[in-house]
Amino acid sequence: MPYRNLTMEQMEAVRFDDNLLLSACPGSGKTKTLVSKLCYLLENKESLRIGKRKIVAITYTNVAADTIKERLLSYGIDSSALWIGTIHSFCLHWVIKPNINLIPRLCKGYVIIDEHEKQAKIDELKEKYHINKFERVETKLGLDYKPVYSRGVALFDLVREYHLYLGQNRLIDFDLIINLSYRLLKENSFLGRRLSKLSSHLLVDEYQDTSDIQYEILSSVVSRQQTTVTFVGDKEQAIYTGLGAVVKDKTDLKETFKLDSIAEKSLTGCFRSSQRIVDYYSNYQDGNIDIQSMSKLKDFASVVHLDNTIHKNDLAEYVANIIKTHLAQGIEQREIVVLCPSWFAVMELSRRLEEFSDDFSIDGFLVSPIPKNQDNIWLNLIRLALLEPSVENYIKRQRIAKTLSEFLYDIRETDELIQPKKILRAVNSLSIKAVGAIEKWIEGIIKDFYLKLNLEYNNNSLGASSMRSLLDATAQRMKSYSMNYEASDLHRFFCDPSGVKITSCHSTKGDEYDVVICTGLLKGKVPHWQDIRNRSMQHQNYVARRLLYVVASRAKKHLYMISENGYVSNSGYHYVKTEQL
Incomplete structure (x- = not known):
């Protein structure tokens, strides 16, 4: 049951039915x-007078949304009154798609460019405008719909050409989804009124990672005072302020959302880490909160090791030896993570670790041949076709099947929602094997899926259009990256990883592992040069301490913080250990 073993603090937050700011330290049971709380709202719709309105939950990542959906499914609670997803999904589903006739740029069709394609275009433009390949480029537009850079500088021209490219090719990126939604809501106030009538409760997870423009979009709904709002997060984990996130306190939120009142509650105590780990990451707090381990690992003899003696050429072997040591102690591969400050460093270390990984497998950075655009309905079918039916995958397959059913209904391929069980039976009986050319396999399983469900395949339907879009994007991706993958290779991109994970420091937020090994803790990397140049020491300290706090608090048992030496910048600067360590 969802309420079993909740602490008094947690239960108070669950039952509280008014505007709420809930602060949650790492491992305090936030999720x-x-x-x-979502279960409580769904089970008490009548007494809470929710009626036919929706409960909306905004998560920072799709993974977080999927995790919550799967937990709700495991409890067997009817979640038809719940909508959950990222702010970008919210804008697409609630703002853009129902009002696409009001957006001339999109009404004739569009495709969402994924992050890999976007980065490839940015890299191409960096070369054209002679901009350092490591320079961070802010492609999102301001509230005035203009680049954030001053006119006349190379970065302004780069961003302008990037957006011209998007427009000419009927593409939009995730930042543009936000911009278009903001403009639509500001120019058509009736849309906000309509949304406020549709939503009874709005819950925002990781609220500290919300940008000003995203706050404005959400306030278009909440400020009508017909929606109860809950903000959940931890200001100590605000690692995206350099990318525009704004940390608001109780007073700021009350003003932004025009609330009559908002209560503030906290979740204290860490159910994840040993006390030694907690004591270490507490050094990076600004709030000086006394966090006590409530975990079964409270008194575990954790290793907390800081090292700045390893040369970068020896880093891969050193990390591999740490991994092998803990594997020999019985720790599972999937309970070990290696972190790097950038995706470039992730790719480099992944490649070098392969030389020393005879005793373990690596789940590193891989570019999928199929763009994982969450807006394309057929990605769900591909996931189901590749995800083996098993007890372990039961809830996940149910969740994906439910999403696929909703997509099919939304695009009018079906007159009513198809039961997830029927979807799964159709998928399990697909006769097309994952062999041969990827595009041919995708087309084959989609058409076979129609056949198994007795649906008519129409070349002019949205389903067929989505298939062609996915096939074109896949062909383009494989050509751009000179890929020669076949359908039999797809499992590695779509199935759950089971090896040692290698990822970026920022992307590990929300995760937890027995062993955390963080590399690249060097000034210029953490904090990044763009948080150092022309920035105050106060800003540098803030950014570095927030990231160190998040990284260290992912560990349950053991933590390694490595500042390898031997790096030299183009200007001759020898990188030194992150000062805030």
Whole structure:
């Protein structure tokens, strides 16, 4: 049951039915509390006078949304009154798609460019405008719909050409989804009024990672005072302020959302890490909160090791030896993570670790031949076709099948929602094997899926259009990256990883592992040069301490913080250990 073993703090937050700011330290059961609160709202719709309105939950990542959906499914609770997804999904589903006739740029069709394609275009433009390949480029537009850079500088021209490219090719990126939604809501106030009538409760997870423009979009709904709002997060984990996130306190939120009142509650105590780990990452707090381990690992003899003696050429072997040591102690591969400050460093270390990984497998950075555009309905079918039916995958397959059913209904391929069980039976009986050319396999399983469900395949339907879009994007991706993958290779991109994970420091937020090994803790990397140049020491300290706090608090048992030496910048600067360590 969802309420079993909740603490008094957690249960108070679950039952509280008014505007709420809930602060949650690492490992304090934030997700458990959020899921329980959603269960409580769904189970008490009548007494809470929710009626036919929706409960909306905004998560920072699709993974977080999927995790919550799967937990709700495991409890067997009817979640038809719940909508959950990222702010970008919210804008697409609630703002853009129902009002696409009001957006001339999109009404004739569009495709969402994924992050890999976007980065490839940015890299091409960096070369054209002679901009350092490591320079961070802010492609999102301001509230005035203009580049954030001053006119006349190379970065302004780069961003302008990037957006011209998007427009000419009927593409939009995730930042543009936000910009278009903001403009639509500001120019058509009736849309906000309509949304406020549709939503009874709005819950925002990781609220500290919300940008000003995203706050404005959400306030278009909440400020009508017909929606109860809950903000959940931890200002100590605000690692995206350099990318525009704004940390608001209780007073700021009350003003932004025009609330009559908002209560503030906290979740204290860490159910994840040993006390030694907690004591270490507490050094990076600004709030000086006394966090106590409530975990079964409270008194575990954790290793907390800081090292700045390793040369970068020896880093891969050193990390591999740490991994092998803990594997020999019985720790599972999937309970070990290696972190790097950038995706470039992730790719480099992944490649070098391969030389020393005879005793373990690596789940590193891989570019999928199929763009994982969440807006394309057929990605769900591909996932189901590749995800083996098993007890372990039961809930996940149910969740994906439910999403696929909703997509089919939304694009009018079906007159009513198809039961997930029927979807799964159709998928399990697909006769097309994952062999040969990827594009041919995708087309084959989609058409076979129509056949198994007795649906008519129409070349002019949205389903067929989505298939062609996915096939074109896949062909383009494989050509751009000179890929020669076949359908039999797809499992590695779509199935759950089971090896040692290698990822970026920022992307590990929300995760937890027995062993965390963080590399690249060097000034210029953490904090990044763009948070150093022309920035105050106060800003540098803030950014570095937030990231160190998040990284260290992912560890349950053991933590390694490595500042390898031997790096030299183009200007001759020898990188030194992150000062804030």
